[in-house]
Amino acid sequence: MTTDADLKARVRERMARTGENYTTARTALLSSPPPRALVVDTDLAADRAVRSFFDGDRLRSIPTRRRPRAAVLMELLTRFERGRVYAEREVNEILATAHEDVASLRRELVDYRWFTRADGVYRVADEVPHRHPNEAQEVPTDEVARLARVPRAAAAAPGQE
Incomplete structure (x- = not known):
């Protein structure tokens, strides 16, 4: 189970945008730093x-x-x-x-x-x-x-x- 609640949605969005399969899109998302908008200032x-x-x-x-x-x-x-x-x-x-x-x-x-x-x-x-x-x-x-x-x-x- 993932700790990132919207990970599946972001993976599917990347799949639609790039044509990658789920595993490739997920790996690419997890290996890159999160976009600045997703970085939380406080825990x-x-x-x-x-x-x-x-x-x-x-x-x-x-x-x-x-x-x-x-x-x-x-x-x-x-x-x-x-x-x-x-x-x-x-x-x-x-x-x-x-x-x-x-x-x-x-x-x-x-x-x-x-x-x-x-x-x-x-x-x-x-x-x-x-x-x-x-x-x-x-x-x-x-x-x-x-x-x-x-x-x-x-x-x-x-x-x-």
Whole structure:
């Protein structure tokens, strides 16, 4: 079963336009990038997952399925600032405002490479991590846009670093 609801219609449209058989038209459609009009700016499934797992600012539960979990983690990431250094205690305090299992949330943020960790110091990643196709299917399709929503830390005044 296909995940693209209108794939058959697009294949039949291509068949009528080009005279190709179904298999050839389907293969050609799947191997080419989607037309710009079909590219979605937001991942609606990820937005739905975020709404269903949050009760206000609190996380009802940590999703067990990978895609909703990644969407929830990206939502939690917006509580941090890019360019700022966090001690583990600070990360725990921020995550505790959402859920009591801060260790799991913190570990997952690092595993998805949205957080970097070195010597007990945490930072929000500056760039979108390179994803293996197996891993890419777990994260929201609009990962770049969601990471762009993470605020930047205010620049420190000279001499106050």
